Amino acid sequence: MKSKEEIHSNGINNHIKKKNGYINHDHVSNSHQAARCETFKYPEFEETPLLIALFTYLSYAIMFVLGNIRDFLRNIGLENAFTSKEYNRDGYVPLYQSFESFYTRNVYRRMCDCWNMPICSTPGAYIDIKHRVTYNDKWQFEMPGTSFRVLNMGSYNYLGFAENSGRCADSVEENIKKEGVGVCSSRHELGTLRIHQELESLVARFLGVEDCLIVGMGFATNSTNIPTLIGKGCLILSDVLNHASLILGCRLSGASIQVFKHNDVEDLERLLRNAIVSGQPRTHRPWKKIIILVEGVYSMEGSIVPLPEIIRLKKKYKAYLYLDEAHSVGAMGKNGRGIVDFYDCDPQDVDFLMGTFTKSFGAAGGYIAGRKDVIDHIRTHSHSFCYGTSMAPPVAQQVISAMKAIMGEDGTNDGRERIERLERNAHYFRKRLKQMGFIIYGNMSSPVVPLMLFVPAKVATFVRELLKRGIATVGVGFPATPLVESRARFCLSAAHTKEMLDFTLNILDEIGDLLKLKYSRYVWPPGEIVY
Numbered sequence: 001m002k003s004k005e006e007i008h009s010n011g012i013n014n015h016i017k018k019k020n021g022y023i024n025h026d027h028v029s030n031s032h033q034a035a036r037c038e039t040f041k042y043p044e045f046e047e048t049p050l051l052i053a054l055f056t057y058l059s060y061a062i063m064f065v066l067g068n069i070r071d072f073l074r075n076i077g078l079e080n081a082f083t084s085k086e087y088n089r090d091g092y093v094p095l096y097q098s099f100e101s102f103y104t105r106n107v108y109r110r111m112c113d114c115w116n117m118p119i120c121s122t123p124g125a126y127i128d129i130k131h132r133v134t135y136n137d138k139w140q141f142e143m144p145g146t147s148f149r150v151l152n153m154g155s156y157n158y159l160g161f162a163e164n165s166g167r168c169a170d171s172v173e174e175n176i177k178k179e180g181v182g183v184c185s186s187r188h189e190l191g192t193l194r195i196h197q198e199l200e201s202l203v204a205r206f207l208g209v210e211d212c213l214i215v216g217m218g219f220a221t222n223s224t225n226i227p228t229l230i231g232k233g234c235l236i237l238s239d240v241l242n243h244a245s246l247i248l249g250c251r252l253s254g255a256s257i258q259v260f261k262h263n264d265v266e267d268l269e270r271l272l273r274n275a276i277v278s279g280q281p282r283t284h285r286p287w288k289k290i291i292i293l294v295e296g297v298y299s300m301e302g303s304i305v306p307l308p309e310i311i312r313l314k315k316k317y318k319a320y321l322y323l324d325e326a327h328s329v330g331a332m333g334k335n336g337r338g339i340v341d342f343y344d345c346d347p348q349d350v351d352f353l354m355g356t357f358t359k360s361f362g363a364a365g366g367y368i369a370g371r372k373d374v375i376d377h378i379r380t381h382s383h384s385f386c387y388g389t390s391m392a393p394p395v396a397q398q399v400i401s402a403m404k405a406i407m408g409e410d411g412t413n414d415g416r417e418r419i420e421r422l423e424r425n426a427h428y429f430r431k432r433l434k435q436m437g438f439i440i441y442g443n444m445s446s447p448v449v450p451l452m453l454f455v456p457a458k459v460a461t462f463v464r465e466l467l468k469r470g471i472a473t474v475g476v477g478f479p480a481t482p483l484v485e486s487r488a489r490f491c492l493s494a495a496h497t498k499e500m501l502d503f504t505l506n507i508l509d510e511i512g513d514l515l516k517l518k519y520s521r522y523v524w525p526p527g528e529i530v531y
Helices: 004-013 031-041 050-075 098-106 108-114 167-179 194-207 218-223 244-253 265-278 307-316 372-381 393-407 414-436 456-468 498-515
Strands: 126-130 147-152 211-215 235-239 256-260 290-295 320-324 352-356 366-370 448-454 474-476 486-491
Touching (some): 050 098, 050 448, 098 108, 108 456, 167 393, 211 218, 235 265, 290 307, 456 486, 456 498
Parallel strands (some): 235 256, 235 290, 290 320
Antiparallel strands (some): 211 366
């Protein structure tokens, strides 16, 4: 029988199938890229244990049986119905599908106290959460006016700039005194101000590209601007785990869409080759344009895109590349410039660099950057730019201050220290969790840390047990994830200290034993892990 150390060694050295997120290093050209790719020697995705998968399916089956029994009891009046189903007027079709209604009232409703918790503070290292009470089986909640303080392990505050004190907050306060909040109903009323032009110029310089366009909403940056780049007669090759904003933008564009397996370069190349050889369906004419859509860091998986190989394929088959850096810009790379910086790639090799200011910069909105002629085209045709609300000047000032800190242009080394601390936190937190025996998804350097729970009932219990002990995180289950891949998602921040991480890890170790969550076959070797 093999020891844990032998199992661990085999697990990290043998390439599991592409589902498990390994990267082929043959095309990593220089020493810096090779050093960065060393983090890929650990599997990004460990297969769900068969017994746990079977037990999870059985759990859902039992819940659905009990749900039907409860619906029957409601219909005959033996259980309070509250608003258990949709009541329609005569002659009207239902507004939503019956299964959605069934799942909401019989599964989600029973554990909805674990979600949508009102926060009454800045999303820093600690947050204040409002107490809620319910008197009708969680169909409505009331807030008595009290709150409790917990350690925040669930916000996208990667660099810790979401704070109400410090240089960024001071600069925003000065901007408000000078220019006001400046929120109007459309860009035509507020227009593009000097501060917007300053921010666009700064982002372009930060990323190393010619020009940049900013949008007041991160989701709209994808959903309304992708249609300006591609349309009918074009082909989009999209990673199967791409964000909803990318998916919506693809659908609105009218282009043909094909998905490839997550981070599977071979599957992507197969689709590219077939698209060029076969052309469009029926007519077999060449596609007008082929564009590859990927994310830098995948927010639900914690995995990162194999960018050097994607760029290689993009050049080989003369396709365009659209890179969503929402979760990676600021949080990844030695200079905080995202996945392009993480791999030390040339930003000119990515045709469209998209990102948001809602995560690492502690603000709101998003951007698309690239060649000047392309950005000018988007400005002319983008609905979110022409008709959407302009970014409020204080929000733009927050981004400018945070970005200058990252670039070291604020006269301090604060930005670089935050980047280094975040990476150190990610490595330490992930290694400790793996050492305990949890199944952890994602890349070793990713600040998004999904801890796999699998069984739906354990998601609610896990979140509640953490809250009891003073920690807040995000529980995620179906339909946001596959049926057998429910998880808790931790988001690390430069605002977290080692003491905060150790406090969290000790509690996770305790809860992991209590709920029997340590499923991994690839346990990290014992011993002290250096922070």
